[in-house]
Amino acid sequence: MNESFENKYVAEGVSLENKGAGKELIVLAEADETLQKAEIEAIEVILAGRQAEESAIGPKIHEKVSEIEGGAKTLLNSFKEKVTNIVFGQKENEGQPKLPKEIFFPEEELERVKRMGLRGRKEALGEWKEKYAKQKETLANFQEEMIGRIRQCPDMHLDNFRFIKEEANRLGFTPEQKENILSIFNAYARKHNEVASIRREHPNDSELFEALFKSAPKGKIEVVEGPMTLYFKCFNVKDYALIYSQSFSGDKEFTEHDINVANMSQGCSIPTAPIKGLEGCIIAENRFVMNKRFQSVEGFSKVYSPARNEWIDEKIANENILATSENTRIHEEQHAIKRLFFDRLLRRNTFKELLSSKTDNEREKWLANYLRYTRQSAAEPRAKDEILAFFKDGTNPTETLKYLTESKKEGGLYDYLDDDNIEWPSRLQYMLQVENYKKLYDKTRNKIYTEEYHALIENSIHNAEFLEQNGRTKEQVIALLINEPLSKWAKVVGRLVAGKRIAKEK
Amino acid sequence: MDEDKKQEEIKKAYAEFADKMSALKNKQDELLQEYKDGHE
Numbered sequence: 343m344n345e346s347f348e349n350k351y352v353a354e355g356v357s358l359e360n361k362g363a364g365k366e367l368i369v370l371a372e373a374d375e376t377l378q379k380a381e382i383e384a385i386e387v388i389l390a391g392r393q394a395e396e397s398a399i400g401p402k403i404h405e406k407v408s409e410i411e412g413g414a415k416t417l418l419n420s421f422k423e424k425v426t427n428i429v430f431g432q433k434e435n436e437g438q439p440k441l442p443k444e445i446f447f448p449e450e451e452l453e454r455v456k457r458m459g460l461r462g463r464k465e466a467l468g469e470w471k472e473k474y475a476k477q478k479e480t481l482a483n484f485q486e487e488m489i490g491r492i493r494q495c496p497d498m499h500l501d502n503f504r505f506i507k508e509e510a511n512r513l514g515f516t517p518e519q520k521e522n523i524l525s526i527f528n529a530y531a532r533k534h535n536e537v538a539s540i541r542r543e544h545p546n547d548s549e550l551f552e553a554l555f556k557s558a559p560k561g562k563i564e565v566v567e568g569p570m571t572l573y574f575k576c577f578n579v580k581d582y583a584l585i586y587s588q589s590f591s592g593d594k595e596f597t598e599h600d601i602n603v604a605n606m607s608q609g610c611s612i613p614t615a616p617i618k619g620l621e622g623c624i625i626a627e628n629r630f631v632m633n634k635r636f637q638s639v640e641g642f643s644k645v646y647s648p649a650r651n652e653w654i655d656e657k658i659a660n661e662n663i664l665a666t667s668e669n670t671r672i673h674e675e676q677h678a679i680k681r682l683f684f685d686r687l688l689r690r691n692t693f694k695e696l697l698s699s700k701t702d703n704e705r706e707k708w709l710a711n712y713l714r715y716t717r718q719s720a721a722e723p724r725a726k727d728e729i730l731a732f733f734k735d736g737t738n739p740t741e742t743l744k745y746l747t748e749s750k751k752e753g754g755l756y757d758y759l760d761d762d763n764i765e766w767p768s769r770l771q772y773m774l775q776v777e778n779y780k781k782l783y784d785k786t787r788n789k790i791y792t793e794e795y796h797a798l799i800e801n802s803i804h805n806a807e808f809l810e811q812n813g814r815t816k817e818q819v820i821a822l823l824i825n826e827p828l829s830k831w832a833k834v835v836g837r838l839v840a841g842k843r844i845a846k847e848k
Numbered sequence: 849m850d851e852d853k854k855q856e857e858i859k860k861a862y863a864e865f866a867d868k869m870s871a872l873k874n875k876q877d878e879l880l881q882e883y884k885d886g887h888e
Contacts, residue, residue, distance in 0.1 A: 365852075
């Protein structure tokens with residue numbers, strides 16, 4: 343089987359398990375699954391020990407349990423090294439192999455520096471910091487390059503994977519970094535194949551919409567297939583609202599408020615999907631709101647732009663809409679790919695840090711960091727659109743606060759942080775089996791998802807009101823805040839109001 | 849190393865890992881049982 347055929351074969355969505363279909367990718371998928379299986383086995387041993395330590399016999403067994411935990415970690419690390427060496431190994435018969443860079447292991451190196459005597463430690467620490475920063479920068483650049491390559495040649499799995507392997511060896515990545523790369527690339531290849539497969543089943547745009555969202559589109563739909571995304575251009579706002587609201591259960595009746603909220607954005611990238619395997623692959627465009635920027639009047643060859651307050655040529659208006667549409671597609675596609683990369687890295691890093699943390703304070707810090715990230719991606723963008731829609735229709739701020747902070751259990755409709763809406767990774771779920779970690783999680787969850795989040799919502803509602811009270815129209819307030827994340831509103835409003843005060847004083 | 853060989857090597861490495869991890873798990877179970885019995 344020649345290489346291009348293999349590439350095409352896998353890219354067309356043929357099951358990775360099919361014998362002969364892109365063998366390198368089958369090995370990649372198997373290695374990823376085996377590494378995950380091994381990690382879970384090690385976690386079970388480690389957590390069983392920690393759980394026992396919480397019981398009455400805890401103090402007596404501490405030393406022996408720690409020894410077993412150390413053994414499990416060493417076994418796992420050595421297994422990871424073996425597997426990544428096998429997958430990333432230099433190929434034989436390729437002529438002179440490229441010499442890999444010296445591998446820098448940050449954790450081990452830092453431990454070595456800490457063990458050093460006072461003499462030379464400062465200098466060694468400085469050197470460590472320099473190498474650590476350099477490695478982080480190299481990883482970030484590598485990630486950008488990987489994303490760029492995927493976007494440029496989305497079907498060339500084999501070429502892309504070979505390039506990634508060579509680069510990871512050349513840049514001297516550690517087995518753990520290579521494992522992350524392997525896992526991310528495998529996840530990407532699977533998403534790509536899922537997207538290609540559903541598209542092949544439904545080449546008609548409207549039929550694809552109906553197959554996915556269990557409801558015939560109300561208006562025109564155009565679909566653009568990306569490297570791991572399906573971009574739905576929705577010409578009717580109700581179709582966009584269906585995707586935006588992630589209500590995939592069938593015919594949903596939209597209220598005027600739902601439509602107003604959807605109209606706060608011209609594009610979205612949603613984390614969920616109506617079909618398993620397509621999570622994070624659906625992105626959409628609100629063409630209705632893009633078109634609304636220009637109003638045509640019957641009998642006139644020109645269209646009116648309210649934003650520019652002028653009549654412009656219809657051809658120019660159309661070019662403008664198409665350019666906005668293309669920019670939105672690129673933005674949402676990048677967002678979806680980056681989310682796939684970043685989510686995985688963050689989960690893995692959080693888990694690693696939680697497991698190696700020595701105190702509850704440290705564990706709480708890592709949990710809070712993760713929960714804050716999930717809140718920022720799952721709840722804050724939607725809460726922002728809701729606040730602005732309520733603000734626009736003149737809902738009382740107290741009512742808005744009540745709507746947005748009422749939990750699902752209390753009958754709330756806007757509880758984006760309910761357990762059903764947040765995917766809690768399996769590795770982290772294992773940790774919650776230990777009673778002490780569960781208590782810590784409940785405490786941290788309450789702090790980040792309730793106390794901090796409710797305060798953020800309340801402040802944001804007041805910030806919008808405050809700008810209006812300071813002489814701006816509702817439309818101006820919305821225009822000023824709509825492109826800023828909720829967490830930056832206080833700063834933006836502070837600057838705007840202070841700027842106005844300074845200007846007045848002058 | 850060809851891909852079949854890689855597949856074989858990964859399987860072999862996992863079998864070794866699983867054996868050793870299972871031995872550790874047994875050791876831990878025995879230890880916990882021993883102390884639990886003593887405590888009761």
